[in-house]
Amino acid sequence: xxxxxxxxxxxxxxxxxxxxxxxxxxxxxxxxxxxxxxxxxxxxxxxxxxxxxxxxxxxxxxxxxxxxxxxxxxxxxxxxxxxxxxxxxxxxxxxxxxxxxxxxxxxxxxxxxxxxxxxxxxxxxxxxxxxxxxxxxxxxxxxxxxxxxxxxxxxxxxxxxxxxxxxxxxxxxxxxxxxxxxxxxxxxxxxxxxxxxxxxxxxxxxxxxxxxxxxxxxxxxxxxxxxxxxxxxxxxxxxxxxxxxxxxxxxxxxxxxxxxxxxxxxxxxxxxxxxxxxxxxxxxxxxxxxxxxxxxxxxxxxxxxxxxxxxxxxxxxxxxxxxxxxxxxxxxxxxxxxxxxxxxxxxxxxxxxxxxxxxxxxxxxxxxxxxxxxxxxxxxxxxxxxxxxxxxxxxxxxxxxxxxxxxxxxxxxxxxxxxxxxxxxxxxxxxxxxxxxxxxxxxxxxxxxxxxxxxxxxxxxxxxxxxxxxxxxxxxxxxxxxxxxxxxxxxxxxxxxxxxxxxxxxxxxxxxxxxxxxxxxxxxxxxxxxxxxxxxxxxxxxxxxxxxxxxxxxxxxxxxxxxxxxxxxxxxxxxxxxx
Numbered sequence: 001x002x003x004x005x006x007x008x009x010x011x012x013x014x015x016x017x018x019x020x021x022x023x024x025x026x027x028x029x030x031x032x033x034x035x036x037x038x039x040x041x042x043x044x045x046x047x048x049x050x051x052x053x054x055x056x057x058x059x060x061x062x063x064x065x066x067x068x069x070x071x072x073x074x075x076x077x078x079x080x081x082x083x084x085x086x087x088x089x090x091x092x093x094x095x096x097x098x099x100x101x102x103x104x105x106x107x108x109x110x111x112x113x114x115x116x117x118x119x120x121x122x123x124x125x126x127x128x129x130x131x132x133x134x135x136x137x138x139x140x141x142x143x144x145x146x147x148x149x150x151x152x153x154x155x156x157x158x159x160x161x162x163x164x165x166x167x168x169x170x171x172x173x174x175x176x177x178x179x180x181x182x183x184x185x186x187x188x189x190x191x192x193x194x195x196x197x198x199x200x201x202x203x204x205x206x207x208x209x210x211x212x213x214x215x216x217x218x219x220x221x222x223x224x225x226x227x228x229x230x231x232x233x234x235x236x237x238x239x240x241x242x243x244x245x246x247x248x249x250x251x252x253x254x255x256x257x258x259x260x261x262x263x264x265x266x267x268x269x270x271x272x273x274x275x276x277x278x279x280x281x282x283x284x285x286x287x288x289x290x291x292x293x294x295x296x297x298x299x300x301x302x303x304x305x306x307x308x309x310x311x312x313x314x315x316x317x318x319x320x321x322x323x324x325x326x327x328x329x330x331x332x333x334x335x336x337x338x339x340x341x342x343x344x345x346x347x348x349x350x351x352x353x354x355x356x357x358x359x360x361x362x363x364x365x366x367x368x369x370x371x372x373x374x375x376x377x378x379x380x381x382x383x384x385x386x387x388x389x390x391x392x393x394x395x396x397x398x399x400x401x402x403x404x405x406x407x408x409x410x411x412x413x414x415x416x417x418x419x420x421x422x423x424x425x426x427x428x429x430x431x432x433x434x435x436x437x438x439x440x441x442x443x444x445x446x447x448x449x450x451x452x453x454x455x456x457x458x459x460x461x462x463x464x465x466x467x468x469x470x471x472x473x474x475x476x477x478x479x480x481x482x483x484x485x486x487x488x489x490x491x492x493x494x495x496x497x498x499x500x501x502x503x504x505x506x507x508x509x510x511x512x513x514x515x516x517x518x519x520x521x522x523x524x525x526x527x528x529x530x531x532x533x534x535x536x537x538x539x540x541x542x543x544x545x546x547x548x549x550x551x552x553x554x555x556x557x558x559x560x561x562x563x564x565x566x567x568x569x570x571x572x573x574x575x576x577x578x579x
Contacts, residue, residue, distance in 0.1 A: 038259075039252045046248035047241055054237040065229055069222055074194065078175060081196045081215040085173075088213060089200065155183035159214050163197055167212050172201035182216050193218040258286040262293055274301035325368060329361075336361050370501040374484070377508045384427045384512060386537045391422040391431075391455055391462050398435035399453065402443065406451070409443050414452045422457040425537040430509040434517070435464060437502035438529045442468035445527070456545035460535055463546040467528040473521025481519050482507045506531075515541055520548045 010018070034040060163178045170176060176197045181190035197214045261278060268276045277297060278290040340358045343351040376382045399413050406413060442451045446468035454465045473481065480486050485500035510517035513533050521527035532544035547554065 039249065039256045042252040043245050043249045047245045050241045050244045054240055058233050058237050062226075062230060062233060066226060069226060070194075070219075073217070073219065073222055074177065074196075077194060077196055077215065077217045080217075081175070081198070081213075084215060085198060085200070085213055154216060155185055158182045158193075158216055159195060159197070163195060164212070167197040167199055167214075170199060172199045174198065182218055191218045191220050192223055193220075255286070258290070262289065265293065265297075269297055269300070274304060329365065329368065333361055333365070367501070370505060373505055374501060374508075377505075377512075382508070382512055384537070385429070386425050386427055388423055388425050389428045391424055391426075391457070391464065392417050394426075394428050394432050395435060395453060395455055395464060398432050398439060401432075401436055402439040405440065406443055409446075410448045411443050411446055412450050413439075414450050416452065416454040418455060418457065422455060422462050424457075424462045424533055424535045426513060426533055427509075430512070431531075431533070434506040434509050434531055435466070437506045438466040438531070441503065441529070442466050442470075442527075445470040447471065449526075454546060457535075458543075458545040460539070461532055461541055461543065461545055462535060463530055463532045463544045465528055465530045465546045465548075467526065467550055469526040472523045472526050473519065474523060478519045478521060481521075482517070514538060516544065518548055520550075522553070525553055 158181070160178065160180065163176060167176050178195045178197070180193070180195065182193035182195075183190050194217045195214055196217070197212060200211045200213055265276050265278050274297070277294045280287050280290045280294070336354070336357050339354040343354040346354065373382075395415070395417065399415065402413075439451070439453075447470045449469040452465075452467040454467070456463045456465075482503045484504045507517050510531060510533070514537070515531065515533035518530050518532070519527065520530075528548065528550055530544065530546055530548050532541060532546075534541045
């Protein structure tokens with residue numbers, strides 16, 4: 001049994017590249033949703049602003065709560081500390097006979113540096129109950145070492161040395177407060193707390209003035225309370241932000257939904273459904289918007305219907321007139337041919353008149369033929385007779401038909417054809433007519449200079465470019481050169497008797513093939529027209545094998561650092577070019 005092929009392992013670089021590609025794709029999707037959804041932008045903006053406001057207010061409120069809690073706690077602690085100091089001083093002022101030892105043994109956890117009245121006073125502190133939990137320490141200043149008394153379980157590290165120096169410098173009875181960690185014997189983790197220290201006023205006692213009393217108040221309960229308040233503020237803030245986001249979503253939805261319905265109706269109206277209307281609810285601004293939209297749609301439908309009727313009448317008129325003119329034109333043509341053939345028997349004035357009449361009749365017949373062709377395009381009756389042909393043969397036939405006109409204008413053709421066949425499915429009659437029109441136009445505006453005809457092909461398309469070196473086109477005229485009866489210079493007469501419809505018909509022929517007919521021009525550098533057609537009839541055209549801007553112009557302008565002229569597609573769908 002053949003073994004299955006092993007799965008190729010991806011390199012780290014490929015993995016990173018894949019991750020980046022997916023990240024870019026996801027970011028692109030998010031950007032598209034962000035740009036297209038007004039409701040999402042409003043809700044997101046509301047949430048961001050709400051989070052900022054709630055955060056600022058929460059921080060301010062929490063600071064006020066902490067400050068108030070600590071102030072109340074410190075006030076209560078100072079009151080208890082004052083009561084303890086008074087109790088200690090009152091105990092020390094008793095006569096020595098009144099001092100009785102406490103009934104405790106040495107294993108009660110009491111630390112003492114000596115057997116003095118202070119050891120009895122610390123027992124008094126240990127037994128006192130206050131409004132807040134506390135621990136008391138009586139210590140002798142480091143400058144007068146000897147005695148150190150502390151209530152059970154307190155580690156002397158809880159009193160920092162800096163605080164003891166500060167207390168020793170103050171007057172007796174003046175408090176000094178410190179916030180820090182309190183250490184307990186038998187516990188690894190310290191507890192946040194507050195220490196209030198005071199130097200004892202022992203002037204009326206048997207003790208010297210080197211003793212201090214410290215009250216240690218743990219703040220773990222307050223810390224837990226503040227943490228609970230903080231959690232509650234966070235929860236309330238999050239709920240408030242979500243509530244504001246929901247309110248913003250609801251309010252925005254009330255505005256966005258009618259606008260979205262209006263947009264959808266406008267799209268359907270643009271697609272040709274002229275009977276599309278909006279439902280009007282209420283009398284507010286959105287209702288008036290719907291009413292205005294319906295009025296606009298009704299007026300637009302009426303105008304379009306009128307224009308369609310007018311266009312139909314015009315097309316029918318042009319078609320009827322063109323057909324009706326053929327009969328008298330045929331009679332006039334027969335008479336004109338007889339006169340033209342017998343012009344040598346006339347006097348010079350009559351002979352010249354016969355020649356002029358013959359030329360104008362030829363132009364009139366050409367114009368009638370073009371008008372009939374345009375009317376077929378307007379009526380949508382034009383059809384293609386598609387056959388596989390070699391584009392080179394079509395170009396050669398069009399050049400042969402233009403040779404006589406080119407000789408009269410002292411113009412030569414420079415053919416640049418590929419050496420291998422360029423087969424494509426097309427209506428050779430229409431394509432040949434396009435090329436003749438382009439060649440005639442190049443001869444008329446080429447000022448006697450050579451005309452370059454290039455043919456190119458790739459896997460999907462074929463192209464023919466006609467390049468003249470005449471007056472060229474002004475900026476913006478690339479869009480107008482295919483309009484009916486348009487002239488770059490209205491004062492200039494047509495030298496070859498054109499009807500003004502040749503390029504317009506050529507554009508219609510190119511669009512009928514699914515191709516492009518585009519123009520480029522610059523004053524003093526001539527112009528170039530490019531016809532691009534798909535190799536297979538009906539296939540989409542994505543690019544052209546020939547550049548619209550002549551290569552020598554592109555190279556020269558690149559050297560000079562100039563920008564290339566604007567390229568303007570001359571097809572109805574504005575087909576983009578790979579060039």
